[in-house]
Amino acid sequence: MIQEKTVIPGLSTREAEKRMKEFGLNEFQHKKKISPILIFISQFNDFMVWVLLGATVVSGIMGDTADAITIIIIVIVNAILGFLQEFKTEKSLEALKNLAAPTCKVFRDGGVKVLNSLYLTMGDMAILEAGDRIPADGVLIEASAIMIDESLLTGESVGVNKDSSKELSNVFMGTTILKGRGLFKVTGIGMNTEMGKIANLLDNIKEEKSPLKERLESLGKILVVICLIICGVVTGLGIIRGNDVREMFLLGVSLAVAAIPEGLAAIVTVALALGVSRMLKRNxxxxxxxxxxxxxxxxxxxxxxxxxxxxNKMTVKEVYIDGRIYELDREKLTDSNYLKKVFIYCNDCNFDFKQKNIDKSLHGDPTETALVKMFYKEVSGLKTFVEKAKRVYDIPFDSTRKMMSVIINENGRETCYVKGAPERLIEKCSFILEDNKIKPLTFQKKKRVAAFVEAMSSRALRCIGAAYKEEGLYKNEKLENGLIFIGVAGSIDPxxxxxxxxxxxxxxxxxxxxxxxxxxxxxxxxxxxxxxxxxxxxxxxxxxxxxxxxxxxxxxxxxxxxxxxxxxxxxxxxxxxxxxxxxxxxxxxxxxxxxxxxxxxxxxxxxxxxxxxxxxxxxxxxxxxxxNFATIVAAVEEGRVIYDNIRKFIRYLLSCNLGEVLTMFLASLFILPNPLTPIQILFVNLATDGLPAIALGVDPPNKDIMRQPPRSKKESIFARGLSEKIMVRGCLIGICTLLAFMLGRYFRMDLSTCRTIALATLVMSQLFHVFECRSERHSIFEIKIFTNIYLVGAVTISVIMLCSILYIPFLQGVFDTVPLRLKEWLIVLFFSGIIAMINSIYLFIKSRY
Known part of the structure; x- marks a missing residue:
């Protein structure tokens, strides 16, 4: 408690708003934000997109106008999806930055309010405490042992002592209170501060890449090289067999675009950003x-x-004084005037005497407020007691000394009051107050006090000792020596x-x-x-x-x-x-x-x-x-969920892309007709890569996520058999798609029908597989499908898209498809679902036995 704090009205809300309109907000001029249009245009700034658009132009010139238009539409739709992801991420990160902005304690409307420092304005009276970053330039009105780190401005690492004298009263935005506390008046905000003049040095919020994203980008580059080699082989083999060069070139480009997981790192960012938003909802x-x-x-x-x-709801339950313990639930303290003075004067609460309710009138640490409420239930009595005295000097509490001392002037007489950890305090005491008489504090009496403190502590009470000295020897190292011990208050925090x-x-x-x-x-x-x-x-x-x-x-x-x-x-x-x-x-x-x-x-x-x-x-x-500790555990759980979900969509994307590449590669190897056309390959990429992968990124946690041991920080994203799962499932998707295509050929169906069967099998295989990817330990039978409604919606949209190009005449011509009959659908569902079924039965049996 600094006495002056009780009488400072500060600005009114109306006056503060008026000044904010006149002087602006307390902020630096931000860098120009990237506009949504630029974010959208940036989606086309990709090498593979350029190649695809170039190939499309060539197709258009050579007469394949329908194909060219379709490819452009697919590219634009992909760009829209990418834009929505990035725009949402930018918005999320911007919101988080605003939440992370520092706050400050300000006198407004006669009381203390905690404000975002953005709304601090000229003339505001703000409180400074150890550890605070000063929110604006100003002048100290009062100071108590304040030391400030001004290295950000001066380069000097040594702290600067400040007081309210004219020479040492200036404080500057961005500098940090190392110790002490005080009150300052705002004289400069935003760009009109010393720090505002060098605002570019204070751009502390950096866009950081996660290590996982960096590793996946490196992996993406390796996959690009591998995919381009395979696509080159497929194109080359086709040309050698006499296929049309232009068609094979477009096929190779389309396959590369579909096979390369260019969205992998982007989806990681989206998953992290969405996860961070979920964590924020959990505080x-x-x-x-x-x-x-x-x-x-x-x-x-x-x-x-x-x-x-x-x-953090402290209540004083017991007090040790005069050689005995008082249980405050059952009895009242007697002759406790000195104890009252220590715990109220030697206290950093802020008192708002305009409030009638004692709880609303006290602002500060719960332990401090509990010590005040031990003596006063009414504001009027507390106000009368406090106004008798004035603090003239103090040594703030710190966690090393574990004590706090104040010099109080009462009617012209100065007294030192001290509170702190009983075992530290008792070392500084030479006397003890017993029956209102000062007596020597002997070794035996110290042992007795220690025994009572031990007993109180064993009942989960937080003990704070009280002492005083009737002489005004302040600004002196002997201030806290030769004290008179008064007693101990034991408070409980359930x-x-x-x-x-x-x-x-x-x-x-x-x-x-x-x-x-x-x-x-x-x-x-x-x-x-x-x-x-x-x-x-x-x-x-x-x-x-x-x-x-x-x-x-x-x-x-x-x-x-x-x-x-x-x-x-x-x-x-x-x-x-x-x-x-x-x-x-x-x-x-x-x-x-x-x-x-x-x-x-x-x-x-x-x-x-x-x-x-x-x-x-x-x-x-x-x-x-x-x-709250429970929030830490919730954040750890969210961290596990996010990592788990990233593994899910990596498994899904890579195995599906591998299946697409293998379908075309094996067909070329066995001298078969191309199972898919370039447009069909791009359609598969559009229908299966985007929405289902993003939906996996928001998958709810598996029920046993917090029953697993912590993973190693050095663990590869592909550890615990993920790489094997990707390889095996990718090969099976490719083989099953090719087998479905060959079965159509075996039944002497025309090439368009066989390609449509292959297209449907490839799409459905991936859509069945996306549900498998929801868990590495449980089968589809054990996972409740509708617990991720986004995934169900994404898969539904993909199925509708597939049916649209199969049964809408105009789209049939664009994508070179034919409507499938029951017999063809049986082939599709058998080859696309058989592997998922076998794998789920295996996992189900494994989890049971």
Whole structure:
């Protein structure tokens, strides 16, 4: 609590809106966005499309106008599908960037509001706290031990101390509060800030390619070469046999366009973007796309306790004072004036005395507000108490010291009030307040206090000690020595119900949930046992014990530890490294500025969306919008689902494309007529490659997705037999299509009918196969078909397209097809469905026995 905060009205909403209209929003001038028209045109900027259009022009010149027009229509339809994918992705990523924008605490309408910094305007009064990135240029109105990292502007890595004096009061957008806190008035926004002048250096949001996308692009280049060689062989063999050169050239180009999986990397981006959108709905904001891939590999989740595993709704239950424990549910405190002063004056709550409800009038950390509400249920009484005093100096709380101190002036008399971790505080105390008398704090009395704290902690209470000193020796290193110990407040933060289920889900999935907290060992252990994170006392390691271990010893011990208590942010970095040295993929949460190194070191750095600082968010790969452990587990599940779905459509696309190439290659090898015409090949590509593949990218998770162990981060996308599945199924699609074509020839059907049978068999084979691709472990019989309505819709559209070119007279002429009768359909359904049926029966029997 800084006293001045209680009387600063700030701008009114109406005045702020007026100034935003006058001065604009607090933003830099963005690069010109790519227009939808340019996105559409870019779909034609592909080598194979150029070749196809060139071949089409040649066909048109040589008189095949119908073929040329049809090919152009197919190219345009493909471009439209590609445009829709890319445009949706751009929109999704832009929305995510806006969500990731920093926020700030501002005084508006007499109270504190959390705003997107975009809406900060000239004259606003904003609060600065350790870890915040300053949202605009301004002047400090008040400051408490503020140090700012201005290296972004000056290049100097040493922090700069600031105060409200004229010489040192300026603060600048983009710089970071290293420690302390304060209040500043906005004097420059957007392009009128120092950072605005060098805005191009602050374009922090980069378009990152995921490693998987890069690997698939490399694979695509290899496949292009292989496909072009095969297409060249098919074309060459046709020409050698005396086929028309122009027809064989167009056939080769069409086959290349159909065979090359040019959409593979694009669909990966779409799958990742859609997955990120789904995660956002589950309150996990992904800042970097590569994190989505890594999430599915997570084997250890290191989580904060307060607010993440617990509800962050603190209530003081017990108080130790005058040698005894008061249970506040049943009895009232007596003679607690000094305790009240410590917990209300030495407090960083912001008080809004315009509110009548005590809950609405307090803004700040739940522990801080709980300490205030322990004494006051009415705002009027609290206001009278607070207005008696003025804070003149303070040393903010930090996670290393684990204490906070303030100097308060009451009627001209200065008193130092201190609160903090009882074991740290008691080391600084020389006296104890008993029966309102100051007495020496002997060794025996210290042991007695420690025993009471131990007992309170074992009941899952978070203990905070209180002390004071009646002399105004501030700005002095002796300020926190020779204190008078008052007592301890024990508050409880109940575990989240959903966290218990999430922990169980982790264990089933082969993921180790680990609690990391600054709380007392016993408090942490009690919460951890209630959540089933651990069940043995020896699974807990304290910060002091960790200090005594070498890195080598910690590497050996870390795998058996499930709770780290009384740890500092520096310890977190060692914990992450120890887990990583044991070949774990580590997710680490944090909120404070000092957590940033550990978050950056972790494979998945996770910052808190509610309590996290800007520094931590910048260092993280993912932001928890609700600070909830269950959201981490949900994100890991989504990461697995996304990776699983990517494997599904890679399996589908490559096996289908392989089947198309083999159909034509084997026909040339066995000196058979071409089973498909160029237009028919392009139709297969249009009908089967686009919508069904995208629909697989949004397939719901298999029911056992979180019953599988984490995969290795180095695992190839084709691991666990995927390459074999692609090769075998692709060969079978090609062979079955060719057999259907040859059977038509055997029954002396005309060439157009045989080609129509081959076309229908190839399309239907791929549409049956798309349902097989929904699971690598379960058969079609075990998968509920209608759980992916998008896939059912995509397959339905593809079947309608196939029937259209078979039974609509105009399209029959364009695609050189004939209507199939029952006998021909039996051939099609037998050869297209037999392999899927045999494979499904095999998987069904395998899963049962």
């Amino acid at each position: 996990a904001l992904i800042r970097r796309l590569p994190a989505v891939e890594t999430l599915g590999c997570t084997s250890v989740i290191c989580s904060d306790k307060t607010g993440t595993l617990t509800q 575990p989240r119900e959903e966290a218990r289920d999430a922990v169980l889900k982790c264990k089933i999935a082969g993921i180790k949930p680990v609690m990391i907290t600054g709380d007392h060992k016993n408090t942490a252990l009690a919460i951890a046992k209630s959540l089933n994170i651990c069940n043995k006392d020896d699974q807990v390691l304290t910060g002091d014990e960790l200090e005594k271990l070498s890195d080598k010893e910690l590497n050996v011990k870390v795998n058996s530890i499930r709770v780290f208590a009384r740890v500092s942010p520096d310890h977190k970095l060692r914990i992450v490294r120890a887990f990583k040295n044991n070949n774990n993929i580590v997710a680490m949460t944090g909120d404070g500025v000092n957590d940033a190194p550990a978050i950056k070191e972790a494979d998945i750095g996770i910052s808190m969306g509610i309590s996290g600082t800007d520094v931590t968010k910048e260092a993280s790969s993912m932001i928890l919008m609700d600070d």
